Amino acid sequence: MTKYENISKEMKHRIRSDYYLADEPIPNEFDLATEFGCSRMTVKRALDVLVREGFIFRKQGHGTFIIKSPIRDSEVSVISEENLGFFNLVKDKIVSSKIITFEIEFPSETVAKYLCISMETPVYHIVRLRIVEGEPFVIEKTYMPSTLITGINEDILNTSIYNHIKENLGLEMSGAHRKIRACKSTELDQKYLECQADDPVLEVEQVGFLVTGTPFEYSFSRHRYDRFVFTTVATTKK
Amino acid sequence: MTKYENISKEMKHRIRSDYYLADEPIPNEFDLATEFGCSRMTVKRALDVLVREGFIFRKQGHGTFIIKSPIRDSEVSVISEENLGFFNLVKDKIVSSKIITFEIEFPSETVAKYLCISMETPVYHIVRLRIVEGEPFVIEKTYMPSTLITGINEDILNTSIYNHIKENLGLEMSGAHRKIRACKSTELDQKYLECQADDPVLEVEQVGFLVTGTPFEYSFSRHRYDRFVFTTVATTKK
DNA sequence: CAGTGGTCTAGACCACTAC
DNA sequence: TAGTGGTCTAGACCACTGT
Numbered sequence: 448m449t450k451y452e453n454i455s456k457e458m459k460h461r462i463r464s465d466y467y468l469a470d471e472p473i474p475n476e477f478d479l480a481t482e483f484g485c486s487r488m489t490v491k492r493a494l495d496v497l498v499r500e501g502f503i504f505r506k507q508g509h510g511t512f513i514i515k516s517p518i519r520d521s522e523v524s525v526i527s528e529e530n531l532g533f534f535n536l537v538k539d540k541i542v543s544s545k546i547i548t549f550e551i552e553f554p555s556e557t558v559a560k561y562l563c564i565s566m567e568t569p570v571y572h573i574v575r576l577r578i579v580e581g582e583p584f585v586i587e588k589t590y591m592p593s594t595l596i597t598g599i600n601e602d603i604l605n606t607s608i609y610n611h612i613k614e615n616l617g618l619e620m621s622g623a624h625r626k627i628r629a630c631k632s633t634e635l636d637q638k639y640l641e642c643q644a645d646d647p648v649l650e651v652e653q654v655g656f657l658v659t660g661t662p663f664e665y666s667f668s669r670h671r672y673d674r675f676v677f678t679t680v681a682t683t684k685k
Numbered sequence: 686m687t688k689y690e691n692i693s694k695e696m697k698h699r700i701r702s703d704y705y706l707a708d709e710p711i712p713n714e715f716d717l718a719t720e721f722g723c724s725r726m727t728v729k730r731a732l733d734v735l736v737r738e739g740f741i742f743r744k745q746g747h748g749t750f751i752i753k754s755p756i757r758d759s760e761v762s763v764i765s766e767e768n769l770g771f772f773n774l775v776k777d778k779i780v781s782s783k784i785i786t787f788e789i790e791f792p793s794e795t796v797a798k799y800l801c802i803s804m805e806t807p808v809y810h811i812v813r814l815r816i817v818e819g820e821p822f823v824i825e826k827t828y829m830p831s832t833l834i835t836g837i838n839e840d841i842l843n844t845s846i847y848n849h850i851k852e853n854l855g856l857e858m859s860g861a862h863r864k865i866r867a868c869k870s871t872e873l874d875q876k877y878l879e880c881q882a883d884d885p886v887l888e889v890e891q892v893g894f895l896v897t898g899t900p901f902e903y904s905f906s907r908h909r910y911d912r913f914v915f916t917t918v919a920t921t922k923k
Numbered sequence: 924c925a926g927t928g929g930t931c932t933a934g935a936c937c938a939c940t941a942c
Numbered sequence: 943t944a945g946t947g948g949t950c951t952a953g954a955c956c957a958c959t960g961t
Contacts, residue, residue, distance in 0.1 A: 449949065475927060486951045491928085501862055504898045507928045508959035512898050515801070563753070622920035624739055629867035629887040629910040647885030647910070649867040660742045660750050672867040672885070679917055682860035687930065713946060724932045729947085745947045746939035929957070938948070 454483050454493035462502055462513055472510030473503070501680035540579050544605045547586070547639065548574035551593055558590045561654050561665040569593045575604060576639045583640045584674055589666040596663055612663070621658040627651050627677055630669070640671050647672045692721050692731035700740055700751055710748030711741070739918035778817050782843045785824070785877065786812035789831055796828045799892050799903040807831045813842060814877045821878045822912055827904040834901055850901070859896040865889050865915055868907070878909050885910045 458473075460466075467473050476494070480487045494511065497503045505511045554562065554570045562570065573589045589608070591599075596612060603611045612618050630650045632642055640648070648669040655664040696711075698704075705711050714732070718725045732749065735741045743749045792800065792808045800808065811827045827846070829837075834850060841849045850856050868888045870880055878886070886907040893902040 451949080472927090477927090486953090488952090489950060492949090501860070504859060504894065504896070505928060506897060506959075507957065508926075510927060510959090514894070514898060621742060622739070622918065625917050625919065627865055627887075627915040627917070628913070629885040629908075631883065631885060631910075645869065645883045647867040647869060649865075656742065656752070658742070659744060660752060670867075672869075675866070677865040677915075679863050679865070680860065681863065689930080710946090715946090724934090726933090727931060730930090743947060744940080747941075747946060749947080924961085925959105927957100927959075930955085932954075933951105935951075936949085938946100940944100940946075942943085942945105 450483075450485055451489050451493040451496075454479075454485070454490060455496040457483075458493060458497060459500075459502060462497075467513060469513045469515050472512055475510065499680070499682060501682075541581070543578045545576040545578065545639070546573075546601060546604050547576060547635075548572060548588075549599075549601065549604060554590065558665055562590065562592055562662045564592050571596065571599055573599075573604060573608075579674075582674070584671060586636060586639055586669045587666060588669075589664055591664045595661065608664075618663070619658045620663070621656050621660075623653050623655045625651055625653045629672075632669075636669055640669070642671055649675055649677065651677065688721075688723055689727050689731040689734075692717075692723070692728060693734040695721075696731060696735060697738075697740060700735075705751060707751045707753050710750055713748065737918070737920060739920075779819070781816045783814040783816065783877070784811070784839060784842050785814060785873075786810060786826075787837075787839065787842060792828065796903055800828065800830055800900045802830050809834065809837055811837075811842060811846075817912075820912070821909065823906050823908045824874060824877055825904060825906045827902055829902045833899065846902075856901070857896045858901070859894050859898075861891050861893045863889055863891045867910075870907075874907055878907070880909055887913055887915065889915065 473479075474482070476487050476490045479490045479494075483490065494503065494505070498505065501514060503511055503513055550572045551569050552572050554564065554566055554568065556566065558570060559566045559568070562568075564570075569592075571589070571591045571593050573587075573591075575587050575589075576583060577585045577587060591608075593599075596608075596616065596618075598615065599608070599611070609620070612620070628650050630648050632640070632644070632646050632648050636642060636648050637644060637646075640646075642648075649672055651668040651670070653664070653666050653668070654662050655666070657663050711717075712720070714725050714728045717728045717732075721728065732741065732743070736743065739752060741749055741751055788810045789807050790810050792802065792804055792806065794804065796808060797804045797806070800806075802808075807830075809827070809829045809831050811825075811829075813825050813827075814821060815823045815825060829846075831837075834846075834854065834856075836853065837846070837849070847858070850858070866888050868886050870878070870882070870884050870886050874880060874886050875882060875884075878884075880886075887910055889906045889908070891902070891904050891906070892900050893904070895901050
């Protein structure tokens with residue numbers, strides 16, 4: 448844990464616990480640097496994280512203020528930078544899985560393209576239903592190069608592929624590119640998500656990357672439209 | 686335009702125009718600092734932008750590499766940090782608008798909450814259909830405090846509210862909190878988006894902020910499901 | 924004008940990678 | 943071990959805000 452991460456964490460905690468008054472600026476960067484015993488650049492870097500996550504905003508020449516936006520208090524949602532795996536999404540909930548498909552095959556042209564592999568590299572093709580608190584939540588269709596992500600079995604599929612990648616394979620995920628769209632539900636959706644023929648689904652298409660830059664998964668997550676909202680924070684300043 | 690923004694821009698240009706080989710690391714931070722005549726910290730900051738936007742990734746102890754992911758090449762989409770206004774979304778396309786509702790009213794409790802105003806502060810309530818290349822694209826329902834965003838008229842509604850806010854009012858937008866979900870289409874959607882009763886819509890709920898931290902708009906954009914995809918880049922590293 | 928955040932420097936040391 | 947990115951410093955000067 449670096450110094451700036453600690454400061455980020457502490458400041459987030461202070462904001463969430465109303466340590467600072469929401470209508471006044473938080474202490475300036477010089478004072479925070481003194482308080483935390485570090486240089487001003489380190490405080491700045493720590494606060495950059497909070498800006499990106501939508502906790503605070505800065506006003507040049509005036510100060511740094513807390514954003515009190517109720518839109519951040521979502522039930523089940525993705526706040527952009529934070530979590531990749533499904534388990535992070537639904538922490539503190541009871542989760543189970545049902546394996547619908549578990550095959551190994553040669554990839555289609557599209558799958559090969561997104562995973563940056565040849566069409567001769569076999570991939571896992573996994574379809575799982577994820578159940579949260581006893582209710583069907585999402586169908587995940589995942590393709591992963593079997594040469595990279597090795598040792599997949601049903602036990603792993605019933606818990607977390609991400610944990611397997613991290614704990615057993617020692618690989619680290621760095622990020623993902625995602626597309627989010629609304630779709631009509633298919634018969635597969637209706638059967639497993641237990642939704643009506645005219646219910647839509649929210650689909651998240653994702654290419655996940657390791658810290659080595661290698662794509663390791665290409666997936667489609669189809670969510671029940673009434674149980675999932677995707678949340679993001681956008682800032683214009685770089 | 687600051688030094689690091691210039692370097693970001695130049696590096697993005699180089700990557701897009703294949704100036705660097707995609708299979709080799711780009712020059713290290715020390716060499717780039719020499720080339721651009723700046724300190725290493727400034728290069729680092731410039732490259733941070735490209736990391737967040739999904740152009741490159743870094744591998745400590747090894748180098749910095751280009752991400753070649755085809756998922757970024759979307760037609761009409763939102764890449765997280767970049768654009769807030771509708772016009773930025775569909776640059777280089779022919780856009781027109783149809784005003785469906787243009788009223789001033791007292792806000793509901795919800796609208797007041799999201800805009801951080803009292804229920805006695807009047808708000809504009811605007812519903813517009815946006816047409817791209819002759820095809821209905823999105824219905825935008827927008828609430829804005831009339832005391833903050835002044836001087837709205839039909840001319841402005843037919844072009845861009847964002848331009849009005851920027852050019853005429855001299856206000857600057859800083860970011861937004863968004864929720865994205867799939868919905869069933871309503872009769873209003875079907876009528877104006879010219880979609881079928883069983884077509885879903887992709888809804889983006891948004892609270893937009895000025896650089897002063899003040900919420901200035903609370904809006905719902907309902908997109909035709911077959912004409913819009915929301916794209917984002919997520920990274921686990923802060 | 925004083926106070927704040929924004930940018931930038933020139934260097935230091937550390938952590939990690941590949942060879 | 944050499945080379946890379948990661949963190950951090952102690953300052954400097956600039957740009958902007960409110961009074």
